[in-house]
Amino acid sequence: MSAVGAAPAMGGLLGFGPLKLHLPATRLQWLALAAGLGLGALGAELAWHHPLSGPLALAAWGVAVLLAALFWVKTPVLLLAPLPLIGLAPWTGWITFEEMDLLVTACGCGGYLAYALQLNARDRAPAWRHALVYSPAVRVLIVALALSAAWSMKRGFSDAGAFTFGWFQGYHEPMNSVRNAKAIFLVLALLPLWTAAAAARPRGFSRGLLLGLVLALAGASVAALWERLAYTGLLDFSTDYRTTALFWEMHVGGAALDGFLVLTLPFALLALLRTRSPWRFAAGLAIVLLAAYACLTTFSRGVYLALPLALVPMVLLADAQRRRAAAGPDSSHVDSSLGAVDQPLPRLAKVGALAMAAAFALAAALVFGGGGYRGLLALFFVMVVLLTLPASLWRPTLGQRLTALVMGGVLALLLGGASWALSMAVPKAAYALHAVALACCAVLRWRDEPGQTRPVYLLLVTTAWFWLLATMVIVADYWGGTAGRWTGMAAGLALAGLWALMLLEPRLWPLQGAGSVGKAGWRKRALLTAGLLLVMAVVAALGGGGYLRDRVATWKEDGQTRLTHWREGLHLLHGGRQWLLGKGAGRFVATNFYDGPVDAMVGDYRLRHDEHESYLALAAGKHQLGRGEQFRVSQRIAAPAPGLVTVHLVSRTAADAYLVLQICEKNLIYPDNCSSVEPQLKPHPAAEGEATDRQPEWQTSDFQLGPVPALGGSWWAPRFVTFSMALDTRGARVDIARISMQDSQGRQLLVNGDFNREMARWFFSSDRHHLPWHIKNAALHVLFEQGLVGLALLTAAWLLAVLRLAFGRGRDHPLAPAIVAALIGFATVGAFDSLLDAPRVGLVFFTLLLLGLGLRALPGEGVARLA
Structure with missing residues (x-):
């Protein structure tokens, strides 16, 4: 399809307030009109059959059509942005069709109609702009x-x-x-x-x-x-x-x-x-x-x-x-x-960036292994201060920078020794000392004067940063003991050596040209800080999980x-x-x-019909069954009131089978806080002289499940509540004609328990057995x-x-x-x-x-x- 056409050479102009609609004037516009109408008919049909509410789905679909018509050039936003959030299969029971299909038909319907009727018409673009x-x-x-x-x-x-x-x-x-x-x-x-x-x-x-x-x-x-x-x-x-x-x-x-x-x-x-x-x-x-x-x-x-x-x-x-x-x-x-x-960064600056990343990754692994999350957090602040050091530190001569390194290291050792002694004498002083050193670094950074050569300022900054590094070791030592002390010291020595190299050789500094102000400076530092967070997350996941x-x-x-x-x-x-x-x-x-x-x-289900009603045929797999390997048919329900839940079941089976009924907090395949009952279902006993090859008789059973605790999670982190049915007998089959469930307050919890709406609202899962x-x-x-x-x-x-x-x-x-x-x-x-x-x-x-x-x-x- 070419660009949206110019004013039509034929056809009328339809006015709807501020919108101007032109009748299709080209073959492509007529084809677009046909495509829009076709997708519209398909989308409206799908929306009307939505298992939750046909009218509401149709109204939402209509709004999407309108948005697609008004912003047809940017329909990828309308289509892609909500995609990970609109999978409602656990509530609807739909798997062949889903909300994604409604969104595609809405974007197509609105977009093609806007193109065909030249809504928000654009000038024809030359071929080189395609x-x-x-x-x-x-x-x-x-x-x-x-x-x-x-x-x-x-x-x-x-x-x-x-x-x-x-x-x-x-x-x-x-x-x-x-x-x-x-x-x-x-x-x-x-x-x-x-x-x-x-x-x-x-x-x-x-x-x-x-x-x-x-x-x-x-x-x-x-x-x-x-x-x-x-x-x-x-x-x-x-x-x-x-x-x-x-x-x-x-x-x-x-x-x-x-x-x-x-x-x-x-x-x-x-x-x-x-x-x-x-x-x-x-x-x-x-x-x-x-x-x-x-x-x-x-x-x-x-x-x-x-x-x-x-x-x-x-x-x-x-x-x-x-x-x-x-x-x-x-x-x-x-x-x-x-x-x-x-x-692009110069070659030596790239080497410095890689060296800094490697040093921090190594230091993080060492510190977390001995000093835990607190030592890792202290190391993070050390690196943040390092990344925010001003460019004016490199203005003094090489000799002045070397003198500042040596004297700053000696002063920091004295401050670190005193800080370690204080941390041994006063509980939790290690954290306070780290905060004080961090505050000193922040004040010195604020007092920077870009473009000025100040050897004394360089000495103060170097001393403060080395002291902050020492307090990181103290935090790791306070939390992790001997292991934290030695791993923290190893990490501190590695970072101190890296900083010394970069201060003496400015071309290794990856932020050269990114001064104290300016867009490049804050962007690069923010990206590097984000990289530190990512490294910390990986280290925590590997070391703590x-x-x-x-x-x-x-x-x-x-x-x-x-x-x-x-x-x-x-x-x-x-x-x-x-x-x-x-x-x-x-x-x-x-x-x-x-x-x-x-x-x-694995297990399976089928919706069957006899002369009078629909029923669910639930079959178990023939593999080794376990709690995670069972095939489950489930329904998302409202959180029941705490107490006993009563289940009313009409079922039949041709052989003994254990039926597992559960209420759990569950998003998809990981149940938690479950209350269950596992009755053994038996065939209806045949009367004397009755043929044994006939269909088993339906039986009515009532079970109590629970007592169920308060479910649903916190308001700020809600959990879904799911009712599920499964068979715990290999190769068994149970037919279920009706199932209903009431909580302790008499509320009905299940929808479509008689399966007269086919499998609407029912969903299935295999929590652990995935290869088949x-x-x-x-x-x-x-x-x-x-x-x-x-x-x-x-x-x-x-x-x-x-x-x-x-x-x-x-x-x-x-x-x-x-x-x-x-x-x-x-x-x-x-x-x-x-x-x-x-x-x-x-x-x-x-x-x-x-x-x-x-x-x-x-x-x-x-x-x-x-x-």
């Missing part, structure tokens, strides 16, 4: 990708027996093919609109894409922060609890949050590196730190590996962009509205398990046709269930579903996008470094997990992949500041 252009070969590749996905969906329907529509089908049924394959089609539905937006307002579109991804990262990170605060505590790195945030796709394991973080974090970091606004910088820094915490608490070795592999190339590509912008013949045209292009250490230590055993699982998964492909074209979208779980090992025969649900490798996932043809096409698209954004026509697009990093990070995490079986993650991936195949820098713009 920022999203696809060559004929790339268009063929995109069409081939779509055809491969469509064919795999068709094969999935066939493998499932035939296509049958259903609102609440599970992973074994035909609609799972739609769920697994839809991400690329949702992106393709919006791609012509985005092409038009990138032509009409290229910078506005790019800003919208960047803002949408940064806000999406912020949403996912805040959700992760809430989860840790509510369920584990912020600094608990020992509990076997991996963050899932609000990604319901992880109800059977997987790495949806991991993939989402590595796809979005590069954009926040790139925006942080380029913004010149203090407020935007502060907001961006907060988002990056939150995201780093979320990454850390995934306890995912894939994420830990992906971040350096992705972010290092991003920084190098961004630096290369900056060099080309500063040195190129069109550097005068570089957008400087948000500040001049920074000059046994769970992360265990995961790092068991990488070899887990890798062997992965290899075995991959071999077993590939053995499920039979014949050359399946290897070439795949088994079909969404068919791994069902194929693994029937043809895989016994451990792959995923092939655990993104490439093998594509191979299984789309065959070698689909894998080759996707690999070619990925390589082409990375190469053209790193070295080709798109390399100078402002977002190119971040897109390259996102695609590399996705591939790295995808080496250990499927990822593409989570539609929201797939949507972001295909958005970046398809945009990466067409984005290009506009002539004369250089490095545009989009942050």
